[in-house]
Amino acid sequence: MPGSMKTPDTKAGGARGLVRVLEDLDAVTAAGRERFLAAAERAIRDHGVFRVALAGGSTPRKLYAALVGAPIDWSKVLFFFGDERCVPPAHADSNYRMARETLLSKVAIPNTNVHRIYAETDDEQAAAEEYEEELERVWGLIHHEMPRFDLVLLGMGADGHTASLFPGTKALEETKRRVVANWVEKLGAWRITLTAPVINAAREVVFLVAGADKAGVLKEVLQGPRDPARLPSQLVDPSDGELVWLVDRAAAAELAPR
Numbered sequence: 001m002p003g004s005m006k007t008p009d010t011k012a013g014g015a016r017g018l019v020r021v022l023e024d025l026d027a028v029t030a031a032g033r034e035r036f037l038a039a040a041e042r043a044i045r046d047h048g049v050f051r052v053a054l055a056g057g058s059t060p061r062k063l064y065a066a067l068v069g070a071p072i073d074w075s076k077v078l079f080f081f082g083d084e085r086c087v088p089p090a091h092a093d094s095n096y097r098m099a100r101e102t103l104l105s106k107v108a109i110p111n112t113n114v115h116r117i118y119a120e121t122d123d124e125q126a127a128a129e130e131y132e133e134e135l136e137r138v139w140g141l142i143h144h145e146m147p148r149f150d151l152v153l154l155g156m157g158a159d160g161h162t163a164s165l166f167p168g169t170k171a172l173e174e175t176k177r178r179v180v181a182n183w184v185e186k187l188g189a190w191r192i193t194l195t196a197p198v199i200n201a202a203r204e205v206v207f208l209v210a211g212a213d214k215a216g217v218l219k220e221v222l223q224g225p226r227d228p229a230r231l232p233s234q235l236v237d238p239s240d241g242e243l244v245w246l247v248d249r250a251a252a253a254e255l256a257p258r
């Protein structure tokens with residue numbers, strides 16, 4: 001049944017955070033829209049700007065579309081991406097293209113407020129370094145400081161990956177870099193991704209998970225033993241921020257009530 005549950009607040013267990021079980025994807029979308037607008041209002045009030053990292057994939061499409069027309073001062077919103085496929089920005093697989101089609105092309109946001117990952121280059125390392133430099137510039141970072149996003153939106157794959165942190169890949173071990181190029185053997189492709197330390201420096205992280213195909217892995221991630229090498233979504237554990245899982249009933253079907 002829809003409702004909320006707290007996952008075990010212990011490191012020994014699975015991922016931590018508040019899990020909200022919602023009826024369906026539309027309800028997940030509505031809850032996501034609420035959290036986005038609340039996070040934006042808080043950030044703009046507190047420091048004059050809202051810096052948000054968008055998730056890729058398909059689940060967030062409805063949320064981005066639902067933000068069109070929202071009561072927000074887009075000139076104070078800076079969009080970033082949690083990860084990107086190494087394809088041109090007009091490619092069907094591009095996370096930037098998805099965000100642009102659903103939201104960015106439909107709101108009055110200055111182009112300079114949209115910080116896309118230039119992943120179409122054939123030098124993936126350079127693309128990661130360039131994005132890392134962009135984060136350093138926007139936040140004025142020094143040494144190994146992590147940028148603190150006001151909100152990071154994430155999805156989760158049926159294999160437990162999030163952003164482009166895939167099971168058994170090198171990026172999972174990164175503790176210093178903010179952005180890396182990650183070779184994903186199962187895809188036979190490079191991805192550019194924020195690292196776990198960046199995600200965990202955020203003020204708020206919201207997962208959007210929907211569909212029966214996620215039920216098994218969601219149970220493992222939230223209520224199973226800690227095994228982030230196999231279940232990278234378990235790496236997400238903000239050190240000084242909120243973690244919220246917005247999941248639909250189909251994805252929550254195997255969760256034991258807490």
Ligand code: 6PG
Nearest residue numbers: 056057058059155156157162163
């Ligand atoms: C990507 C995403 C990825 C996505 C999951 C879930 O680039 O694909 O960043 O982490 O969130 O794969 O994707 P769906 O929402 O399509 O299930």
